[in-house]
Amino acid sequence: MSSAPALQAREVSMVFGGLRALNNVSLELAKGQIVGLIGPNGAGKTTFFNCLTGLYTPTSGQVLLGGTQLPGDPAEVTTAGLARTFQNIRLFPSMTVLENVLIGRHVRMKQGPLSSLLHGPAFQRGERAARERARELLDFVGLSRVEDELSRNLPYGDQRRLEIARALATDPSVLLLDEPTAGMNPQETEAARQLIFRIRDTGISVVVIEHDTKFIFTLCDRVTVLVQGELLVEGTPEEVRGDPRVVEAYLGKPPEEVQAVVEEITHGSAEGASGE
Ligand SMILES: Nc1ncnc2c1ncn2[C@@H]1O[C@H](COP(=O)(O)OP(=O)(O)OP(=O)(O)O)[C@@H](O)[C@H]1O
Ligand SMILES: [Mg+2]
Incomplete structure (x- = not known):
C-alpha cells in the first residue's frame, strides 16, 4: 500500500458525442511529487481533471488513489482524499x-x-x-x-x-490545480509557486495545469504534455523542454507561429495561446 503511487490514471478516455477529448491518457504521480500537465487550449487538460474527480465518468480507463480505485461520485472522491481547484473559480461569493x-x-x-x-x-x-x-x-x-x-x-x-x-x-493526499496562476501578476505567480512547494512539503502530491511553461518547468518534477486528447510526451522538465515533438507542437516558436499551431490543433477553437 505504501509503495503505491499517490495517483494513477490508467488509459483514461473520454468521448463527447463524436469528439474524443481524451484518448488512453495515463498519468502516474508519486508521493511527494509535483507533476505538470500542459498542452494547447482544448487539449483535454480540464477534461482529464474532471475524469479524475468523478465530475465526468470516463468512457474507459481507471483512476486509483493510493492504490485504491476511486468511486465515481465527486463528493466521495473528495472524501477519499483527492481535492481540486477550478479553472473558472468556484467560490461562494456571498460568503x-x-x-x-x-x-x-x-x-x-x-x-x-x-x-x-x-x-x-x-x-x-x-x-x-x-x-x-x-x-x-x-x-x-x-x-x-x-x-x-x-x-x-x-x-x-x-x-x-x-x-x-x-x-x-x-x-487531501493529492491536490489538482487547474491554472492556479491565471490572472496573476508576476509577484503573485511567484508567491503561488512557493505556496505549491510548501503544500508539497506538507506531504501532499500535486498535479498542476498551466499554460505558463516557465512556471511549470521550474516547479514540477515531471511534466506530461497533452495535444488533442493524446499524451504527446512525458518526462522530466529537461526532457520535455528539449523534445522535438514538444518544440514542434507547442514551444520554441515565435508567438505568431505558436498561435497558428494552437489554432490548427484545436480546429480554430482556440481563444488564445495562454491562460492570461
Ligand atoms: N462537457 C463537454 N461536452 C462536450 N465537449 C466537451 C465537454 N467538456 C470539454 N469538451 C471538449 O473537450 C475538449 C477538451 O476541452 P478541455 O476543456 O478539457 O481543454 P483544456 O485542455 O482544459 O483547454 P484550456 O487550456 O482552454 O482550458 C474541447 O474540445 C472541449 O470543447
Ligand atoms: Mg482547461
Missing part, C-alpha cells in the same frame, strides 16, 4: 473567506449539517476545531487578514489562493 474554507472543512466533520440544529457539546467542539483549522489554512495561504471579507470582494489572485485553502481543508 466570507473563512466560511468558504469551512465548507471544505465540513467534508471531514462527523456531524452532518442537521446536527447543527441540536447544537450539542460535540457539535460545538467540532465547529471550534473546524474554525481553528480553517484559520490555520488561511494563514498558510496568506489570507488571514481578510477572513471576514466576502469572497467576491477579494482580488482575483486572492480568490485563487482561497480556492486552494478550501481544497486543503478537505485534508
Whole structure:
C-alpha cells in the first residue's frame, strides 16, 4: 500500500458525442511529487481533471488513489482524499473567506449539517476545531487578514489562493490545480509557486495545469504534455523542454507561429495561446 503511487490514471478516455477529448491518457504521480500537465487550449487538460474527480465518468480507463480505485461520485472522491481547484473559480461569493474554507472543512466533520440544529457539546467542539483549522489554512495561504471579507470582494489572485485553502481543508493526499496562476501578476505567480512547494512539503502530491511553461518547468518534477486528447510526451522538465515533438507542437516558436499551431490543433477553437 505504501509503495503505491499517490495517483494513477490508467488509459483514461473520454468521448463527447463524436469528439474524443481524451484518448488512453495515463498519468502516474508519486508521493511527494509535483507533476505538470500542459498542452494547447482544448487539449483535454480540464477534461482529464474532471475524469479524475468523478465530475465526468470516463468512457474507459481507471483512476486509483493510493492504490485504491476511486468511486465515481465527486463528493466521495473528495472524501477519499483527492481535492481540486477550478479553472473558472468556484467560490461562494456571498460568503466570507473563512466560511468558504469551512465548507471544505465540513467534508471531514462527523456531524452532518442537521446536527447543527441540536447544537450539542460535540457539535460545538467540532465547529471550534473546524474554525481553528480553517484559520490555520488561511494563514498558510496568506489570507488571514481578510477572513471576514466576502469572497467576491477579494482580488482575483486572492480568490485563487482561497480556492486552494478550501481544497486543503478537505485534508487531501493529492491536490489538482487547474491554472492556479491565471490572472496573476508576476509577484503573485511567484508567491503561488512557493505556496505549491510548501503544500508539497506538507506531504501532499500535486498535479498542476498551466499554460505558463516557465512556471511549470521550474516547479514540477515531471511534466506530461497533452495535444488533442493524446499524451504527446512525458518526462522530466529537461526532457520535455528539449523534445522535438514538444518544440514542434507547442514551444520554441515565435508567438505568431505558436498561435497558428494552437489554432490548427484545436480546429480554430482556440481563444488564445495562454491562460492570461
Ligand atoms: N462537457 C463537454 N461536452 C462536450 N465537449 C466537451 C465537454 N467538456 C470539454 N469538451 C471538449 O473537450 C475538449 C477538451 O476541452 P478541455 O476543456 O478539457 O481543454 P483544456 O485542455 O482544459 O483547454 P484550456 O487550456 O482552454 O482550458 C474541447 O474540445 C472541449 O470543447
Ligand atoms: Mg482547461
